[in-house]
Amino acid sequence: SEIKIITVDGPSGVGKGTLSQSLANHFGFHLLDSGAIYRVLALYLIQNDEQDALEDEIVQFAQAMDVCFGSKTQKVQVLLSKQDVSELIRAEHVGTLASKIAALPKVREQLLQKQIDFAKLPGLVADGRDMGTVVFPKAFAKLFIDASSEARALRRVNQLKERGLSFNYHTVLDDIIQRDIRDRTRTIAPLVPAEDALVIDTTSLRIDEVFKKALNFVEGKL
Ligand code: C5P
Numbered sequence: 001s002e003i004k005i006i007t008v009d010g011p012s013g014v015g016k017g018t019l020s021q022s023l024a025n026h027f028g029f030h031l032l033d034s035g036a037i038y039r040v041l042a043l044y045l046i047q048n049d050e051q052d053a054l055e056d057e058i059v060q061f062a063q064a065m066d067v068c069f070g071s072k073t074q075k076v077q078v079l080l081s082k083q084d085v086s087e088l089i090r091a092e093h094v095g096t097l098a099s100k101i102a103a104l105p106k107v108r109e110q111l112l113q114k115q116i117d118f119a120k121l122p123g124l125v126a127d128g129r130d131m132g133t134v135v136f137p138k139a140f141a142k143l144f145i146d147a148s149s150e151a152r153a154l155r156r157v158n159q160l161k162e163r164g165l166s167f168n169y170h171t172v173l174d175d176i177i178q179r180d181i182r183d184r185t186r187t188i189a190p191l192v193p194a195e196d197a198l199v200i201d202t203t204s205l206r207i208d209e210v211f212k213k214a215l216n217f218v219e220g221k222l
Pocket residue numbers: 012034035036038039095098099100102103127128129130131179183
């Protein structure tokens with residue numbers, strides 16, 4: 001039988017991760033957090049003090065890095081050189097470097113196969129920026145999740161608060177806006193909805209409402 005692929009694209013802080021996890025649980029599908037792949041490469045560069053490396057050098061690091069994705073219970077676990085870096089890759093500065101190296105065509109090309117390899121029976125929920133447009137153009141159900149940058153900044157600040165961290169709302173908003181500009185305007189694999197994607201604006205929706213809309217759409221395609 002055929003591997004069923006659901007793509008979930010959208011900007012950072014929009015709740016794609018939560019939605020993708022819920023969809024994967026619901027259908028019993030595998031999960032790809034493609035942002036984690038860019039983040040782990042960024043972390044690997046930082047650990048080697050190579051954050052200023054040029055494109056071809058970064059490609060070599062991408063080839064050399066020893067990454068492994070596992071799942072411990074609900075959460076996705078990321079191992080770099082056999083060490084659990086699941087938390088480390090979430091740091092702001094890692095995300096910022098990830099977004100910079102993600103604009104480099106050869107780097108994207110190098111990481112493409114790693115992402116395609118996640119497609120396994122019975123199916124996959126792929127979370128990212130270009131899942132429906134570039135990596136899995138033949139996916140049977142494509143979702144594009146969006147929200148105002150203000151709503152996303154507010155959610156992020158609240159998440160950080162829950163973890164006991166305090167961040168200035170305006171700093172977080174600024175970072176989101178900068179990253180959006182980079183992700184949406186880059187020439188290669190820019191963040192845009194696939195033509196056949198359902199766009200869900202979550203600015204004024206609760207998580208369960210987003211899940212319902214997404215589920216309705218996916219089930220209609222099955
Ligand atoms: O989604 P997340 O914030 O973890 O992604 C980190 C960065 O990786 C994003 O800002 C984006 O620039 C890049 N990315 C990408 N394509 C993907 C996933 C992430 O360019 N499919």
